[in-house]
Amino acid sequence: MVSVAEMPEITSPIIVNQPEPIPKSEIERGMIEIEQLDFKYGAHQVLHDVTLSIPARAVTAFIGPSGCGKTTLLRCLNRMNDLIDSAHITRGSIRIEGIDINAPGVDVVDLRRRVGMVFQKSNPFPKSIFDNVAYGLRIAGVTKRTLIDEAVEKSLRSSALWEEVKDRLHVSGYGLSGGQQQRLCIARALAVEPEIVLMDEPCSALDPIATAKVEELIRQLKEQYTIVIVTHNMQQAGRCSDHTAFFYLGRLIEFDGTAKIFSNPAQRQTEEYITGRFG
Amino acid sequence: MTFPRMLPPMEGVADPRTLIPARTSSRRAQAALEQGIKAFFGGNALVAVIVLALITIFLFREGFGFFGQNLANLRLYRQAGLEYVDIIRGVSAKHEALSRSLSEIRLREVRTMEKRNAPVEEINAALAPFDQFATAFSDTAENLHGIVSDLTDQASALKEALFARAELLAQRNQLEHSAAQAAAAKIIVPEVDRTAALASLREGSANFESVSAEMTAQLYSLLAQAPPLPDPAAQKAFEQWKTRTREYLAGLPAASEKLRTWSPDAPIPWYRSISSFLFGREWVTASFWQDWYGIIPLLVGSILVSIVALIIAVPLGVASAVYVSEIASSHEKRLIKPYIEFISAIPSVVLGFFGIAVVGQAVRTASQSSFFKWVSFFPISERLNIFTAGCLLALMAVPTIFTLSEDALRNVPRGFKEASYALGANRLQTIGRVLVPASLSGIVSAVLLGLGRVIGETMVVLLCAGNRIAIPDFTQGLGSIFQPVHTMTGIIAQEMGEVVRGSTHYRALFMVGLVLFTITLGINYLAQKFVTRYRMSIG
């Protein structure tokens, strides 16, 4: 619990003007390194020896046929798999900004705040739109009304929802359309100012227009956030990602720039999948 | 515990610290709190296991002493010669039973004569020879009864003395164990001359053989000059009675033989204590002579009451479940479902009271009406009987069966139903051939849970089952469900308040509770099995 007095005052909600040179360290803010990761559900191994470096402030797409482990890998990144009994990493490590997130001293609550997540099925809380977005802040102990108001507006603007909902912030989030609900979930995730946003097939339940809006949003967000998106939709990966990782049967088959993967994949399996010969 | 921040904020990106500070040590306390909360909830969840364990432990703790005490009880029965006396008593009791049958035959004769509107004097005159015969018959056992009552007194006295001695011995042992030798020595344990007492017992019965021989002779001559009866049906019953009497007389030497070979010191094996409980056909408590703790009459009572209740409740419950889930309009549904659930909230004691005040009387009145004249066992004599209790218990079981069956029917995947309709089946065919079979194991589990509720119900049976501790007379066929019984739950409720703590009787009641507990656990287990099967069958 943090008292208001401890809270640093800010004048501008977005930009903190503090031009400092970025150190030329190999560790970059928001970067994720996965090394030789094995993952099991009980006795069933779903990830085999995955090694992958996800660049910061870019959109990385995970593609592959159903059951290839891409969602599992995504959920490893904010340790959401902790919630599932009998699911565990058996080998390898995941480092975010150089810190092994599975190390014993790591505070998983803090990790999750910094690695936001948007789920396949939009899951707004049965609260008002405002309370949905403010939830994460209140949980973190932010009590000052003005701070929350600002953050909510900022997040709703970032998720391109502000104009649509600004007059009805206090009605239930359930009243929104599917696409709006999903964008509300994105806004909710952004409100706690994560560095990384994980998206698990965010558009699978949306119609084409809503999908287009969310995709547009994703393209904008990569300016500030590292985005990892799992998708079934090849076009979507092509449209909005910078890098693409192709998974098959729990293995990372190929990882490269999206343009390269889609035009000239190195692996035969990738090509077959992309051209729609299986999957 | 903090997830460390490695880099300073970057240009153009809001520093998360601006809004939410990184976790500090106060958060560490919070993490500890989280652990504490988890432990607290977990501890509460353990309560359920602990309670189940405690229930089992306490039923066993209080109940298992029963077997030891009951064994002592049975041994005393033999050592004090009560068993010996009971052999003779058995002979005399059979004689009395025959005597009673004679009066029943007389009653039947009187009824047929009354139907012919014969005046009382005529009836009495016609039956005078028969009455004479009956009186002569019961007189023949005079000497036998004398022996029994003498010996009863003697054996009782011996039992009392032996019992008192055993108590004192136990007291002294306890004192010796607690090293109070002086106090222990003060307790004088009187010697009981068992051999002398038993010898006098045998002496008193020595003339049993002569008495029985004399009685045999008298009875044979009586049988030879038995008067005929005018009514053919009564005459037939009388003939049957004569055969039974001859069988009785033929059995007398066997009784004498038993008396000769009986030994007070023959050992009673330990398992008799268990078998006499589980298979004993008598539950007699607080008796001056000998207590018997046989669960059979109670078990049979419980089972009969439950069977009657289920026979009524299952068709009604399942039919209404089918009706509500498949046929009723949504209006009806909204009314019927809550109403039937509402029934399940009627307190059992109110139902029991209703049974006493209304149902019992109604059943008896109905049985007396001319409409039911053709039923052989009507009119009934007891208004509180198995049937009365069963009817009320059915009303308690219906909501359980209804609610769970309706759930099972409703949860059958819609695809099953649609596939059936698509093949041109009508609603009845779809219900009968698709829905009910698919949810059958769910319905069976509902019935089992209904049975569990009925067999464990206390107040209704305590108030309405008649509370006569006896196995119903099954020779009456269906009529046996109009006899009063006592049940396992009823006996606990009725007798628990009055027993001496730690006595054999007290422990016997705990044993009954244990049996009840085991039975309901078994029923529950079966019901769960069926639920699992139901889930598999609907995929």
Place this chain on the structure above:
Amino acid sequence: MIAIASNSRRVRRIEGVIFWLLRLATYFILACATYIFLDIGIKGSRTVFTSTPPFINLPFLTEPPQTLYVFAYEGKKMTLSDRQFRQWKVEHAGTEVEASSIAYSAGGIWPCIVGTALLVIGSMALALGIGISSAIYLSEYSRNGRLIRLVRIAILNLAGVPSIVFGLFGFGLFVIFFGWNVSLIAGWFTLGLMVLPAIITASEESLRAVPQGLREGSLALGASKWQTIRKNVLPYAMPGILTSSILGIARVAGETAPIMFTAAYAMKDEMPWQVAHWTDFFFQGVMALPYHIYVVSSKIPQNEYTERVQYGSAFVFLFLVMLIALTSIVLRERSRSRLSW
């Protein structure tokens, strides 16, 4: 085609008949229940209500039970309660009357109402506290280990244990082993433990009905487990939990067997608050409505004098329990239509 048509007409007739039979069975159940409600309602309201203002028989609701004296005096039949009879004797000193006494048949049922209320409050507080906590643990914290399986099996089986066995258990553990004797606190624990499995099951069901997405969404925002439960699970499960607890109240209030030898007295002169020391409050037996009904319907004869108290108590009791049950059912129907995920 014609053959099929005629056949289908016959089939339809059979269908109609069977549907009517099913309907008959359903309405037969409703009719039986309605008859019980009406019988007790009508006969009971003769006791509970009066034809003159204030229309409610206040003495019946506010007085303790008393013995009824019936005797003939100067050609009139007198029915007086214990207190009235003593007063009458003082007034008519010297007249000898032969009065027949009928226990419990005069006065009211106030101590029974109070006792039942005390029993319900205590045992529900106990059961709700432990029950909801256990449910939270089972649904939110536990992993499917062997111990948890054991807990679940225990709960499932406990739910089917007959109330009289709980009574025996309470008698063995609380009354005898702990030496609490027949007391309010022994009754609380016995009833509380009896209703516990139902509360745990219902609460867990309500908690599980909250979609997993809400939990994940909250956790993904950096909420701790307890924050998630407190802010994003419990509020949505609470209506369900409370509704089923109300049904638990109806059950606790309605049971007789468990309190017969753990908490209930057939007759007690003092009210529960008339105790010498405050701790005695917990260790006193109380009168309770269900037990009172058992006593008046089995221990005294059925006649015109006893009907008043028998039907009156049954009516009041049935009314209270049904009111609780009705509240629960109405609340549930309402929340069912409101909350759907």
